[in-house]
Amino acid sequence: MKKTALVMALAIGVTAAFAQDLTSSKGEKYLPEANDWAIGFDAMPVVNMFGHLVSNSGNNTTMISPMGAQTIVGKMFMDDKTAIRAMLGINFGSTTNNVLVHDATSTSPTAMVTDADKHSTSAITLGGGIEKRRGNTRLQGYYGAMLMLGFGNAGSDTYTYGNSLSATNTTPTNSFGQNTANPGAGVLTNKAGGLFALGLDAFIGAEYFIVPKISIGAEYWWGIGFSSVGQGSMTSESWTTSLQSASVNTGGHSSFNVGNSVGNPQAGAAGTPLAGVGNIMINFHF
Numbered sequence: 001m002k003k004t005a006l007v008m009a010l011a012i013g014v015t016a017a018f019a020q021d022l023t024s025s026k027g028e029k030y031l032p033e034a035n036d037w038a039i040g041f042d043a044m045p046v047v048n049m050f051g052h053l054v055s056n057s058g059n060n061t062t063m064i065s066p067m068g069a070q071t072i073v074g075k076m077f078m079d080d081k082t083a084i085r086a087m088l089g090i091n092f093g094s095t096t097n098n099v100l101v102h103d104a105t106s107t108s109p110t111a112m113v114t115d116a117d118k119h120s121t122s123a124i125t126l127g128g129g130i131e132k133r134r135g136n137t138r139l140q141g142y143y144g145a146m147l148m149l150g151f152g153n154a155g156s157d158t159y160t161y162g163n164s165l166s167a168t169n170t171t172p173t174n175s176f177g178q179n180t181a182n183p184g185a186g187v188l189t190n191k192a193g194g195l196f197a198l199g200l201d202a203f204i205g206a207e208y209f210i211v212p213k214i215s216i217g218a219e220y221w222w223g224i225g226f227s228s229v230g231q232g233s234m235t236s237e238s239w240t241t242s243l244q245s246a247s248v249n250t251g252g253h254s255s256f257n258v259g260n261s262v263g264n265p266q267a268g269a270a271g272t273p274l275a276g277v278g279n280i281m282i283n284f285h286f
Contacts, residue, residue, distance in 0.1 A: 022137070022138065024211075024212050028212035028213070029212060029213075030138050030209040030211075030212045030213070031080065031138070031140065031209060032075075032077050032080060032083070032213070032285045033077065033079075033080050034077055034078065034079045034080060035076075035077065036076075036077040036213075036285050036286065037074070037075065037076055037077070037285070037286055038074065038075040038076075038077070038083070038283050038284060038285040038286070039072055039073070039074055039075075039283070039284055040072070040073040040074075040075070040281045040282065040283040040284075041071075041072060041073075041281065041282050042071060042279050042280070042281065071087065071088070071089035071091075071125065072087070072088055072089075073085060073086070073087050073281070073283075074086045074087075074088075075131065075283075080133070081132060081133045081134070082130070082131070082132055082133070083130070083131040083133070084128075084129075084130060084131075085127070085128065085129045085130065085131050085144065085146060086127065086128050087125060087126065087127035087128070087146065087148070088125070088126060088127075089123070089124065089125035089126075090124055090125075091121075091122065091123045091124070091125075091152075092120075092121070092122045093120065093121045093122075094118065094119070094120040094121075095118070095119050095120075096116055096117065096118045096119075097116065097117045097119070098114050098115070098116050099114070099115045099116075099117075099175040099176075100112040100113070100114060100115075101113060101114075101115055101162055101163065101173060101174070101175055102173070103162065103163070104163040104169050104172055104173070105163075105169075112162075113162025113163060114162050115159070115160070115161050115162055115174050115175040115176060116159070116160045117157055117158075117159050117175075117176050118157065118158045118159075119155065119156070119157050120153070120155070120156055120158075121152070121153055121154070121155045121156075122152040122153040123150060123151075123152035123153075123195065124150065124151055124152055125148065125149070125150045126148070126149045126150075127146045127147065127148045127149065127201075128146060128147055129144055129145050129146030129147060129201075130144050130145065131143070131144035132144055138208055138209040139206065139207075139208050140206065140207050140208075140209070140215070140217075141204075141205070141206045142204070142205055142206070142207070142219075143202070143203065143204040143205070144202070144203055145200065145201065145202045145203070146200075146201050146203065147199075147200055148197070148198070148199045148200070148201055148223075148225070149197070149198055150195070150196070150197035150198075150199075150227075151194065151195055151196050151197070152194070152195045153191075153192065153194060153195060154192035154193065154194070154195045154229045154232075155192045156189065156190065156191040156192060157176075157187075157189065157190045157191075158188070158189050159174075159176050159186070159187055159188055159189070159190075161174045161186055165186065165237060165238070165239045165243055166239065166243075167239070170239040172186065174186050186236060186237055186238075187234060187235070187236045188235045188236055188237055188245070189233075189234065189235045190232070190234045190235075190250075191232050191233050191234070192229055192232040192250075192252075193229050193230025193231045193232045193252045194229070194230045195227065195228070195229050195230075196227065196228050196230075197225060197226065197227040197228075198225065198226050198227075199223050199224060199225030199226065200223050200224055200225075201221050201222065201223030201225075202221070202222055202223055203219050203220065203221045203222075204219065204220055205217055205218055205219025205220060205281075206218065206219075207281070207283060213284065213285035213286060214282075214283070214284055214285070215282075215283045215285075216280070216281070216282050216283075217280070217281050217283065218279070218280050218281070219279060219281060221279075223258075224256075224257070224258050225256070225257050226254070226255070226256050226257075227254065227255050228252070228253075228254040228255075229252045229253050229254070230252045231249050231250065231251060231252045232249070232250040232251075232252065233247055233248070233249055233250060234247065234248055234250050235247045
């Protein structure tokens with residue numbers, strides 16, 4: 001009898017040791033409740049920052065976010081196990097690549113001018129869906145689905161050249177390629193068409209509430225998606241008896257993928273299928 005009582009006491013002790021108090025010492029509840037709101041951010045920039053502090057090997061992340069940069073996830077809890085999700089991502093990017101080339105107007109081998117390529121992209125992501133939750137401790141599991149809509153610009157390039165076209169320099173050297181349809185012509189702009197993306201994504205994840213109403217977690221996405229890039233245009237200049245410019249249309253493309261998250265329409269525009277992608281999230285509930 002004593003042995004049975006001892007076993008029961010040990011079992012109760014172990015259970016108590018691993019049990020989690022869902023209320024802080026100040027009386028604050030750890031977990032979200034009905035009518036709570038939440039906002040979530042991709043934590044990978046923070047992970048990368050700490051990774052760069054301990055390594056100079058470049059980007060230290062091994063995960064691909066389905067949301068991309070500058071994306072916020074909002075939640076409204078209908079009850080403690082169900083939340084309505086919304087997502088907004090606004091991404092604009094611009095980079096300029098400068099290359100030094102020899103100055104065609106100078107006989108000095110050290111005289112240089114600059115060719116420049118300004119590349120820009122834009123993408124806006126909208127999403128809405130539902131999230132269901134499980135678990136009775138500070139470690140919570142969740143799953144759900146979202147309908148995603150993305151649109152923007154698949155990419156455009158604007159070129160400037162240090163060596164200008166002229167009667168004495170009809171085929172100037174440049175760093176960014178010639179118009180193959182018209183040898184000697186320099187490309188001035190190359191603009192892809194507008195991007196449209198639509199998808200249905202399922203997600204599953206887990207989060208741990210480190211302090212009341214603040215959690216860190218990871219989630220994994222999978223879905224079906226369609227993306228389309230419209231017809232673009234390219235403008236180039238050339239020299240015949242005078243400076244001439246001409247524009248031609250360039251083709252577009254479309255794709256349909258299973259396992260392609262449309263949460264990042266820029267990746268869809270590049271034609272890269274994101275088969276099962278994930279991200280790390282920090283969530284604040286209030």
